Amino acid sequence: MSDLATYSAQFERFANALTAAERAPRSVQFSRFLASGFPDKHVEDWRYSDLSALNEHNYEPDVAAADHLPEALLADADALVYVNGRLLGEPKHGQWHSDTSELPPPATGVDALNAAFASGGLRLRMDRGTVLDKPLQVLFVSRAEAQATMSHQRHLIELGDDAQAKVLLDFAGDGGERLATHFFDVRLGRNAKLTLYRVQNEAAGGTLVTRIDTRLSRDAKFEAVTIDLGGGFTRHDLDVSLAESGAETTIAGLYAQAKGSHIDNHVRAVHAAPHCTSRMNYRGLVDEKTKAVFNGKVVVQPGAQKTDSEQRIANLLLSRKAEVNAKPDLEIYADDVKCAHGATVGQLDEIALAYLRSRGIDKDTARAMLLRAFALQILDRIEWPALRARIEAALHLPAELSLDTDA
Amino acid sequence: MLEITNLHARVEEKEILKGLNLSIRPGEVHAIMGPNGAGKSTLSNVIAGREGYEVTDGTIAFEGRDLLALDPEIRACEGIFLGFQYPVEIPGVSNMTLLKAAINARRKHAGETEIPPNDFLAWVRDRAKLVKIDPKMLSRGVNEGFSGGEKKRNEILQMLVLQPRLMILDETDSGLDIDALKIVSDGINALRGPERATVLVTHYQRLLDYVQPDFVHVLARGRIVRSGGPELAKELEEKGYGWLEAA
Numbered sequence: 001m002s003d004l005a006t007y008s009a010q011f012e013r014f015a016n017a018l019t020a021a022e023r024a025p026r027s028v029q030f031s032r033f034l035a036s037g038f039p040d041k042h043v044e045d046w047r048y049s050d051l052s053a054l055n056e057h058n059y060e061p062d063v064a065a066a067d068h069l070p071e072a073l074l075a076d077a078d079a080l081v082y083v084n085g086r087l088l089g090e091p092k093h094g095q096w097h098s099d100t101s102e103l104p105p106p107a108t109g110v111d112a113l114n115a116a117f118a119s120g121g122l123r124l125r126m127d128r129g130t131v132l133d134k135p136l137q138v139l140f141v142s143r144a145e146a147q148a149t150m151s152h153q154r155h156l157i158e159l160g161d162d163a164q165a166k167v168l169l170d171f172a173g174d175g176g177e178r179l180a181t182h183f184f185d186v187r188l189g190r191n192a193k194l195t196l197y198r199v200q201n202e203a204a205g206g207t208l209v210t211r212i213d214t215r216l217s218r219d220a221k222f223e224a225v226t227i228d229l230g231g232g233f234t235r236h237d238l239d240v241s242l243a244e245s246g247a248e249t250t251i252a253g254l255y256a257q258a259k260g261s262h263i264d265n266h267v268r269a270v271h272a273a274p275h276c277t278s279r280m281n282y283r284g285l286v287d288e289k290t291k292a293v294f295n296g297k298v299v300v301q302p303g304a305q306k307t308d309s310e311q312r313i314a315n316l317l318l319s320r321k322a323e324v325n326a327k328p329d330l331e332i333y334a335d336d337v338k339c340a341h342g343a344t345v346g347q348l349d350e351i352a353l354a355y356l357r358s359r360g361i362d363k364d365t366a367r368a369m370l371l372r373a374f375a376l377q378i379l380d381r382i383e384w385p386a387l388r389a390r391i392e393a394a395l396h397l398p399a400e401l402s403l404d405t406d407a
Numbered sequence: 408m409l410e411i412t413n414l415h416a417r418v419e420e421k422e423i424l425k426g427l428n429l430s431i432r433p434g435e436v437h438a439i440m441g442p443n444g445a446g447k448s449t450l451s452n453v454i455a456g457r458e459g460y461e462v463t464d465g466t467i468a469f470e471g472r473d474l475l476a477l478d479p480e481i482r483a484c485e486g487i488f489l490g491f492q493y494p495v496e497i498p499g500v501s502n503m504t505l506l507k508a509a510i511n512a513r514r515k516h517a518g519e520t521e522i523p524p525n526d527f528l529a530w531v532r533d534r535a536k537l538v539k540i541d542p543k544m545l546s547r548g549v550n551e552g553f554s555g556g557e558k559k560r561n562e563i564l565q566m567l568v569l570q571p572r573l574m575i576l577d578e579t580d581s582g583l584d585i586d587a588l589k590i591v592s593d594g595i596n597a598l599r600g601p602e603r604a605t606v607l608v609t610h611y612q613r614l615l616d617y618v619q620p621d622f623v624h625v626l627a628r629g630r631i632v633r634s635g636g637p638e639l640a641k642e643l644e645e646k647g648y649g650w651l652e653a654a
Binding site: 349350354356358360362363372373374376377 | 457549
């Protein structure tokens with residue numbers, strides 16, 4: 001049996017249930033997948049996240065019916081829940097989900113695989129000038145089944161001119177052996193504003209690949225906060241295209257993963273028009289027996305004058321054996337631009353630790369206080385108290401206290 | 408209260424303390440003076456249990472217990488406080504968080520429950536007034552953006568909040584202008600009492616005008632070479648340390 005044979009068998013079964021018109025474009029995608037397979041370390045962008053081991057895997061399509069509601073829903077948000085790729089229950093607004101999706105051209109083998117098998121997913125289309133009254137929590141649950149399973153979803157978020165929304169993409173898993181791929185097509189109209197949170201807290205055992213492609217029109221604002229906890233094998237791509245002048249993006253992220261995990265973040269801001277602003281601020285808490293990869297790239301295309309960009313990456317190694325591959329990257333093809341970048345890798349401040357201990361605070365608590373202090377720059381970006389509280393609890397960090405000076 | 412016998416200690420292979428003896432009883436204020444490099448800061452740090460200081464010989468007993476066997480946080484919970492010469496800045500950990508964690512660590516150690524939030528706020532606010540620290544500054548990171556004088560006043564605030572039994576102040580007076588020196592001295596004097604003892608480690612006699620010591624010791628070449636009353640400090644101010652170092 002050659003490589004990818006199991007995928008061919010699964011695709012054949014899958015495609016047989018489709019009409020000829022549905023089948024044709026997917027077959028094209030699947031051929032592309034067969035031609036390239038999963039990306040391996042020879043693909044520069046995947047150097048540290050070789051997926052080629054998946055070539056020999058056999059993932060069944062999901063069969064289990066999604067049944068009960070998970071408890072991870074936030075009280076102050078509307079929710080859309082997918083369990084193993086299937087919609088659970090009826091969303092409050094029927095139009096938030098779609099069973100079909102467009103298929104943009106794939107970039108890698110895993111993109112093609114996603115496109116070939118793609119089922120629908122989130123479809124948030126907002127008319128011009130409308131504002132989502134509550135944040136929308138889209139929960140993706142991976143649950144173990146008797147056999148290894150896979151699901152592939154494509155999602156759309158489209159905000160018309162002046163529209164505003166706050167969306168949480170929330171990935172949780174119990175560590176069952178699964179492969180889940182998600183592609184998000186995000187388009188922001190003129191002066192639209194999207195606040196996007198992407199939180200990943202999967203248990204070890206699963207493989208998760210996400211790609212978020214975002215295109216900003218004139219004066220649009222895209223604020224993203226990504227948080228990686230947990231222990232699975234995860235690869236995230238976040239691409240932001242500042243396509244028209246005046247567009248702004250702020251991307252902040254924290255990776256603080258559990259042992260045994262592999263988390264690879266590739267974040268890219270492309271300045272395709274003049275007078276756009278991008279801010280990228282990532283922080284990592286990296287322990288031993290984990291693999292953390294961060295690749296932050298800013299591209300300033302020809303003609304994108306008056307670009308204002310900044311990227312900061314800071315990593316804290318929690319053990320002498322911890323390892324991180326963090327790379328800031330800058331490609332500039334315009335001459336009148338302001339681009340700053342910096343990356344640091346350091347260890348816990350022993351002097352600060354000694355100071356806290358000298359005040360009676362035990363070593364573990366003192367350590368947790370300092371880790372929280374390091375993560376604070378990112379946590380402060382989460383302007384959603386219930387979500388922030390949930391993340392802080394997952395990080396096992398002590399709560400901050402402020403003095404009420406008016407009391 | 409504190410009994411130091413034949414203490415030898417080294418830092419990075421270099422022997423700094425070479426047979427130091429010191430006995431402190433409750434209610435006393437001791438000043439330890441001496442030239443730079445004599446081992447004053449090493450002595451403070453060894454008592455507080457700072458890592459990186461290796462005791463090669465001798466003993467330190469605190470209220471009859473072997474202090475050297477205790478972790479620094481346990482020493483603090485037992486009532487030892489070290490005011491640092493160079494207080495560290497810790498962005499992201501607010502002063503209030505530090506104070507609350509420190510109080511509760513001590514209470515836990517003593518088998519008590521956590522301090523009620525309102526009691527805590529009132530307790531801190533009153534003490535902040537004593538050292539003229541604006542409570543708003545306490546929401547900031549520990550010493551973050553504080554001036555040199557504010558950092559030292561913040562050390563004294565922590566001391567007032569934690570109410571230690573043995574206070575060791577390592578060059579707390581250095582770099583202070585006269586107003587700040589007065590505030591710091593008032594803070595130290597506010598805690599003077601029959602149950603508490605103070606060790607003032609200082610280079611200059613100036614602080615001792617405000618905080619009257621019972622005993623003055625001269626530390627030179629790793630041991631105490633002379634002890635006396637407050638008049639010894641005056642003598643040192645006039646003559647310098649040379650005559651003792653040569654002795």
